[in-house]
Amino acid sequence: MINAPSPIFSSPLYLSGASISDFGELWDRSLESLIEHVIEESLRTAQLEKKDIDAVVVANMSAGQFEGQSHLGALVSSMFPQFPPAIRVEGACASGGLALLTAEQYILSGTYQRVLVIGAEKMTDVSAQETTDILAGASHVIEESLATFPALYALLAKEHMREYGTTRENLVSIAVKNHHHAMNNPHAQFHKEITIEDVLKSPMVADPLRLLDCSPISDGASAVVISSDSHRAQARIAGFGHAQDSLTLAGRSSLTSFEATSRATKQALSRTEAKIAEFDAYELHDCFTIAEIFAIEDIGLCKKGASQAYIENHSDKLNKSGGLKGCGHPVGATGVKQVAFLAQQIELGIIERGFAQNIGGAGATAVVHCVEPAKVNENKGIVKNTRIKKSEKK
Amino acid sequence: MINAPSPIFSSPLYLSGASISDFGELWDRSLESLIEHVIEESLRTAQLEKKDIDAVVVANMSAGQFEGQSHLGALVSSMFPQFPPAIRVEGACASGGLALLTAEQYILSGTYQRVLVIGAEKMTDVSAQETTDILAGASHVIEESLATFPALYALLAKEHMREYGTTRENLVSIAVKNHHHAMNNPHAQFHKEITIEDVLKSPMVADPLRLLDCSPISDGASAVVISSDSHRAQARIAGFGHAQDSLTLAGRSSLTSFEATSRATKQALSRTEAKIAEFDAYELHDCFTIAEIFAIEDIGLCKKGASQAYIENHSDKLNKSGGLKGCGHPVGATGVKQVAFLAQQIELGIIERGFAQNIGGAGATAVVHCVEPAKVNENKGIVKNTRIKKSEKK
Structure with missing residues (x-):
């Protein structure tokens, strides 16, 4: 090719x-x-x-x-x-x-x-109903428009539960964690700790997803x-990846992972030579709690179905900003905010390296960024090859 | 800087x-x-x-x-x-x-x-009224939304008439010419010659612009x-330019020219080393007849106010496709179609070099492309310097 x-x-x-x-x-x-x-x-x-x-x-x-x-x-x-x-x-x-x-x-x-x-x-x-209709434009409106986004993600959650034994409690733990992280983010939409009970008692949106499984509507x-010049820069983009998958879920090869996330991640990592486990912070696209589980697995932090143990051991690294769930999700802003947040964390000396995963629709578009310090080890990790090796193309 | x-x-x-x-x-x-x-x-x-x-x-x-x-x-x-x-x-x-x-x-x-x-x-x-409302989103909706696009261009036409003595007949000649050219374009929306009389008798939209001064609503x-490889290519992009101006007309330094068009043109020409008069075909953004007069002058084919004589002598070079007026204006397609049309004309051996000018709103965004043969004189004219010289920045 x-x-x-x-x-x-x-x-x-x-x-x-x-x-x-x-x-x-x-x-x-x-x-x-x-x-x-x-x-x-x-x-x-x-x-x-x-x-x-x-x-x-x-x-x-x-x-x-x-x-x-x-x-x-x-x-x-x-x-x-x-x-x-x-x-x-x-x-x-x-x-x-x-x-x-x-x-x-x-x-x-x-x-x-x-x-x-x-x-x-x-x-x-605008009204919440109008917002829901507008957001449905991120799916295939002719083929999938009868389903809202919560319904599409509910279907994915059920498939993941069926295939890997994922539980309601696994989903809930994401919401609780991200609200907890948002407590430390002055810009977050929510500054309120929530409990497992709160999530399980919140109104049902699309079974098994309840209101507190969903990221909010935000401004x-x-x-x-x-x-290209380092004036005042403390951080830099060390790798980027961009991949797509079928816009309709019906066209996917899997309903328990987002392949576009995996492919974009491989591209970005091949540009930096970093390994996925080597980042100190992961900003992941948790539009719904199930989406963070997909993300943790699909970027390769753990095997499919093994995210619960990973989350328990690495809670502090996952969506430190509060994620979409705790910080809010003004849709056009989210992908920029993930990288801006990681750059700020690097500038503050809180983290050394950060990873951001941003998706569109139900994972049809995936964009991944690796953010590293601007000045440490200048000869290593600079974007060296923007073209992806053949083997990493689908 | x-x-x-x-x-x-x-x-x-x-x-x-x-x-x-x-x-x-x-x-x-x-x-x-x-x-x-x-x-x-x-x-x-x-x-x-x-x-x-x-x-x-x-x-x-x-x-x-x-x-x-x-x-x-x-x-x-x-x-x-x-x-x-x-x-x-x-x-x-x-x-x-x-x-x-x-x-x-x-x-x-x-x-x-x-x-x-x-x-x-x-x-x-959708209805013509809905389309008009949607297209009004190309202007500043808070500051200018009471005006439709025909109204904004009518204001510009009146200013041009006042400052340069441009006449109704000057505007009309653009519509007649572009309908004439569209006769030769099998894909054009209109295959119907129109006369000066037809335009002057068409319904008034926004004085002085009548229905036949306006490009149609199109699919x-x-x-x-x-x-980057020349496989099957007969043409190539030899220069590109992109400039902006105030989104509101109130913020402009002139109401009788689109400065963004002039600046984008200078950028593109500086990349090719071609002179503006050296192209055989100009695809210009004639969303309204007055817009083609602006374009002819602003890309530098003639002095301000002198377009009528230029048009009379170079009618065959201006919007050979029929332009937006005769070929139609499906808004997202137009800028691609201009360059695609020029590439086709080069492939067919009808022209050697083509120039395309595409604008957004009332000229707030301007994009310009120079299209040249792929294989003639390989060492000359290739995009050599994508960054514009300081002197050409505003």
């Missing part, structure tokens, strides 16, 4: 200005004001000015439906005096991860040096600068 | 498999079937198989609103057995141009070798393969 020799890159992808707004039901904030906030915060943290930004990539799933506003690239570019080139990228709940990937391509191609990536979504200004934004 | 030396690239961006569906009111076709059609046609023309495609970029403005379907990247990826990485890109009516740019970055970065770019929009399944799709 590929005839030409793989080009070798040594371009670094430095991260600075990681910024995360409060996540939650922010009825006093507009989409624009959330974006303006993270731009300001990001540039202040990075010690950059607006004029230093060469291009902007905006991640957003559905502002067209939530508030009739398309053309967000131009909207955000208009917040800068020089009107930098800007683009909006969408891949449902993986929009944020895809926006980071797009910015990385801009830099690795040599077209731009400093790209501001913004993820944002304002979801709480929020996040931003980070990706740059 | 930029400290590091500019990297020099010699990566070619070859074009093959240019495909354009019929444009029109295609009530018997779904968005998916249009996309499937151009994928099949594109691969057949390029003599490639689905498995040869490394990644897919989809341009679409508003499938979320038109049919509740987001996550088009995953939808299209699912049409391929290997589920290639896929992304959707949006910049209102410039979505197609931005998707081409994104694919170019993927290739110039070395991440992928063969990227299929698809532009598609299905607009006629359609287009695709092209961008590749």
Whole structure:
């Protein structure tokens, strides 16, 4: 399939200005004001000015439906005096991860040096029913639109329970853990510990998933600068991966794993030479509790069906931000927030290496990032080869 | 602002498999079937198989609103057995141009070798009023949403008339010319010559723009393969440019030109070393007749206010496809179709070099491409420097 020799890159992808707004039901904030906030915060943290930004990539799933506003690239570019080139990228709940990937391509191609990536979504200004309908657009609307997302994930949960003996308690432990982690995140939507009992008593949404198995509907934004120069950068992207699977569950080869997650992870790891167990923090896409179990297994932290023991022994490493469940899930913001959070943790010296997994729909799109310190061991781990080896392609 | 030396690239961006569906009111076709059609046609023309495609970029403005379907990247990826990485890109009516740019970055970065770019929009399944509302999302909805797009362009037309003495007849001549060109395009929405009288008698939409000054509401799709290898390629991207301006007209420094078009054109030309007058065909974004006058002047074919004489002498070069007015304007497809059309014209030996200008909203986003033969003079004109010289930045 590929005839030409793989080009070798040594371009670094430095991260600075990681910024995360409060996540939650922010009825006093507009989409624009959330974006303006993270731009300001990001540039202040990075010690950059607006004029230093060469291009902007905006991640957003559905502002067209939530508030009739398309053309967000131009909207955000208009917040800068020089009107930098800007683009909006969408891949449902993986929009944020895809926006980071797009910015990385801009830099690795040599077209731009400093790209501001913004993820944002304002979801709480419409009814919960409207939001559910809009989010259903992340599935195949003609073939699967009778099922809501909780129903699709409920089906996956049941399959996982049947095949691996996963229990309701296993699912619940994810929700309890992520609410616990969110207590330490000032931007999180929830600052409330929950118990196993709370989850088991919460209203049923789609059997076996109850309300507290589901990530909330959220407003929020996040931003980070990706740059080829190391100005103020304490972290960098050391690896990225992007894979897809069938949009419909009917087209999948498995209903107990997300193959796109596994393939994206292999790509990212092959770029860094890191092993999956070597990260100190894993931001995983827990839109539902079952999704974190899938993620832990599919990125390769443990064998299929063995996540419970892994979670018990490594609770502190899994979704330290609170994840989507505890921190909130403004869909376009989530993928950017995962990487921004890891960059902040590295800057604070809390972790050395972080891993982020962001998916769209029921795992049809998967984007994975490895985040490492900018300055330690400069010759090792820089993105060396952006093209994946043949053997790792499906 | 930029400290590091500019990297020099010699990566070619070859074009093959240019495909354009019929444009029109295609009530018997779904968005998916249009996309499937151009994928099949594109691969057949390029003599490639689905498995040869490394990644897919989809341009679409508003499938979320038109049919509740987001996550088009995953939808299209699912049409391929290997589920290639896929992304959707949006910049209102410039979505197609931005998707081409994104694919170019993927290739110039070395991440992928063969990227299929698809532009598609299905607009006629909702009422004209709903379509008008959805398209208004390309403007700043809070600040300008009381104005429809015809109203915004009517304002620009009046300003141009006032400042340069542009007449109704000047506008009309664009519509007559583009309907005439569309007679030769089998995929065009309209195969009907119109007269000056027809335009002047058509219903008023927003003074001075009448119905026949406006591009139609259309369904359609287009695709092209961008590749770093020259397999079956007869054309290539020799230059690209991307610039923005204020999303609101109130924020512009001029209401009689689109500065983003001028800046994007300068970028693209600086990459090819071609002069603007040296192209044989110009595909220009004539969403309204006044927009083609802006385009002719803003890309630099003539001085401001002098377009009428230019059009009279170069009618055959301007929107040979019929443009948006005669060929139709399925918004996500248009930017891809412009470049696909030029690649086809080069393959057929009708033109040697083509130029495409694609804008979003009322010119807030501008994307420009220079298309040249793949094989003539291999050492000249290859994209050499993707970064723009400082002097050409605003």
